[in-house]
Amino acid sequence: MRTVAWDLPVAWWFGVALHEAFGHGGRAREFNASPGVHLGTPWQGRVSYATFDAEGQSTESLLYIYIGGTEGNGLAATLLERRVVEGVRLRPLDLFFLASNRLVATRYVLGTTPDPRRSPDRFFAEYSGGGDVANYLGLLHELHGGGSGITAGGVDDQVARQYRRLRRQAFWNGLDPGLWWALASAFRMEARGDDSAALPLPRAGGLRCMPVFSSEWTPSGGQTSLEWIAARAERPASWFSLVARRGRGPSGSFGALGAAADDLLRSARLGFGGAAEVWIDPRNGLGGGVRLRLRLLRGYFRGLLVDVGVKSQGYWVGQPESPGPYGAIGLRYEP
Numbered sequence: 001m002r003t004v005a006w007d008l009p010v011a012w013w014f015g016v017a018l019h020e021a022f023g024h025g026g027r028a029r030e031f032n033a034s035p036g037v038h039l040g041t042p043w044q045g046r047v048s049y050a051t052f053d054a055e056g057q058s059t060e061s062l063l064y065i066y067i068g069g070t071e072g073n074g075l076a077a078t079l080l081e082r083r084v085v086e087g088v089r090l091r092p093l094d095l096f097f098l099a100s101n102r103l104v105a106t107r108y109v110l111g112t113t114p115d116p117r118r119s120p121d122r123f124f125a126e127y128s129g130g131g132d133v134a135n136y137l138g139l140l141h142e143l144h145g146g147g148s149g150i151t152a153g154g155v156d157d158q159v160a161r162q163y164r165r166l167r168r169q170a171f172w173n174g175l176d177p178g179l180w181w182a183l184a185s186a187f188r189m190e191a192r193g194d195d196s197a198a199l200p201l202p203r204a205g206g207l208r209c210m211p212v213f214s215s216e217w218t219p220s221g222g223q224t225s226l227e228w229i230a231a232r233a234e235r236p237a238s239w240f241s242l243v244a245r246r247g248r249g250p251s252g253s254f255g256a257l258g259a260a261a262d263d264l265l266r267s268a269r270l271g272f273g274g275a276a277e278v279w280i281d282p283r284n285g286l287g288g289g290v291r292l293r294l295r296l297l298r299g300y301f302r303g304l305l306v307d308v309g310v311k312s313q314g315y316w317v318g319q320p321e322s323p324g325p326y327g328a329i330g331l332r333y334e335p
Helices: 002-030 059-086 092-112 120-128 132-144 157-174 177-192
Strands: 036-038 049-051 207-218 221-232 240-249 252-266 270-281 285-296 304-311 324-331
Touching (some): 002 036, 002 049, 002 059, 059 092, 059 132, 059 177, 059 207, 092 132, 092 177, 092 207, 120 132, 132 157, 157 207, 157 221, 177 207, 207 240, 221 252
Antiparallel strands (some): 036 049, 221 240, 240 252, 270 285, 285 304, 304 324
């Protein structure tokens, strides 16, 4: 009863709140687009949404805002999977939240958005009503061609091709091992009691590990990613990961390689980690970025973190759009 009446709807609603307020809203704040958010309750249908002022925004800025929702969900799922590999114990509600975040992009493409070839009128209605997938495809076409390519009578061939690509990537996203591990572990704990253990993770050479499949919508087109996350089997254990990304859009193929670590160096009170990624795409050529993180491990402000980074022009998941240096400060819950 708790699973059906509380955990599942609340976990999904947490994902909706993150999608609207911190995904669309975060990108809209980045471009000074005056975002607003309306959130329903966990037991209502599709009533939550974000608003923003599109006046004066470039096509690329609008693309970033529209992809920001699924970007926030996908990044949250990956961050939770990294904590799992690290050895942090998640409750059933946390595990359902992980799964809900990973499923957002898949649900949007496969469940919410009509096929533009089979139902052009319904796809156009979704586009006119602000639907994420339809507007993303229209803006993608506009950025790389002329106009949205979407009418009530049909869509441009390029829009149809990109929609089919998003569908293939949505299936890839739904095959994420972390998603199915989280669901299986959550239902196992709900059935056996919250104090029961989650399912064990695979081990290789003294490391806990997990492959992560994801799909992202970028300003150059849809991409698929494979990330390998690992951590020492004993505690304290800090995760590290390697990621490869590959996509193809209206201007051609693109890809990226990256690495990240939570505590690459560690002292009694401080942890030093970060991330780096290099990418190449037809629009911006070769680019890259690096981010360093300092985190307090002891004391009253345990969990306080400071990020300092720099990036070139180009898309990097969860990082600022503009090139140059940037910084951030935050607080991470430490069990």
